[in-house]
Amino acid sequence: MTSKKTIKSALESLMFVWGxxxxxxxxxxxxxxxxxxxxxxxxxxxxxYEEQGRGIRIREIDKSFQFCTAPENGxxxxxxxxxxxxxxxxxxxxxxxAIIAYKQPVTRSEIESIxxxxxxxxxxxxxxxxxxxxxxxxxxxxxxxxYGTTKLFLEKFGFETLKDLPEIEEIDTLIGxxxxxxxxxxxxxxxxQQISLELNE
Numbered sequence: 001m002t003s004k005k006t007i008k009s010a011l012e013s014l015m016f017v018w019g020x021x022x023x024x025x026x027x028x029x030x031x032x033x034x035x036x037x038x039x040x041x042x043x044x045x046x047x048x049y050e051e052q053g054r055g056i057r058i059r060e061i062d063k064s065f066q067f068c069t070a071p072e073n074g075x076x077x078x079x080x081x082x083x084x085x086x087x088x089x090x091x092x093x094x095x096x097x098a099i100i101a102y103k104q105p106v107t108r109s110e111i112e113s114i115x116x117x118x119x120x121x122x123x124x125x126x127x128x129x130x131x132x133x134x135x136x137x138x139x140x141x142x143x144x145x146x147y148g149t150t151k152l153f154l155e156k157f158g159f160e161t162l163k164d165l166p167e168i169e170e171i172d173t174l175i176g177x178x179x180x181x182x183x184x185x186x187x188x189x190x191x192x193q194q195i196s197l198e199l200n201e
Contacts, residue, residue, distance in 0.1 A: 007031055008041050011065075021064035021155065039063065060160045062151055094192045096122045097131060101153070101165060101192075105135040105146035123147060131156070157191055166190050 010031075015022050024042060028035040042065045046058040059068045069077060089097070096119050099111050111119050126132045127147075135148040149162070159165065168190070 002031060002033075004041065007033075007038070008045055011038070011041060011045065015058070015065060015067050021061045021066040021151065023064045025063070059158075061154050062161050064151070066155070090122075091187070092119070092122050093126060094187050097126055097149070097153070098187060098190060098192050100126075100132050100147050101149050101162070102168070104148035104162075105138075106148075107138050107140070107144040107146055109144060111147075159191070 011022070011027060014027065024038045025035045028038040031038065042058065042060070046060065046065070049057050053070075055070050055073055057068050057070050058065055095115060096111055099114055100106055100123075103110065103114075108120060108123055111123065123132065127134075130150055130152045132147050132153070133150050135146045137143040138146055154160065154162070
């Protein structure tokens with residue numbers, strides 16, 4: 001039987017070489033143990049890194065875990081690293097992304113009814129960047145495509161699960177077609193900052 005110390009050590013190595021969030025169920029199959037056991041080991045590692053004030057931390061993303069840098073070191077990282085290519089999301093993209101996040105699964109026509117303008121190209125752009133994906137089809141007329149957010153969305157915006165989204169009464173009242181400072185402040189308050197993305201073009 002593999003010891004707890006050996007499993008935790010192996011999990012650290014796996015997270016380092018894998019790069020992408022490591023799913024606990026996939027890791028559990030490899031060790032042939034219940035996924036809850038791997039999950040508990042991951043949470044222990046996460047706490048150990050935080051308690052020791054390490055520059056590398058472990059974050060959870062929908063029952064997956066990944067190495068990340070300590071938030072307080074962001075300034076130093078920005079000084080040292082120069083992104084080779086970055087592209088910021090526009091306000092329109094942020095608005096559509098917020099609607100999808102809160103309303104999912106949602107059709108394009110439902111998104112457009114909230115924003116008051118067409119958003120086909122914006123939705124396509126978000127899908128191309130891997131932030132949204134198709135979640136099946138509606139039972140409505142024409143069976144339009146339903147859209148929802150991806151695990152990459154959680155990763156990029158710092159949410160562990162969709163339950164971490166701030167509670168709001170109704171997204172319809174907060175999103176409008178006018179591109180103004182107030183709309184950007186609202187989106188930023190909800191956690192939808194104009195982040196820089198190094199994603200597939």
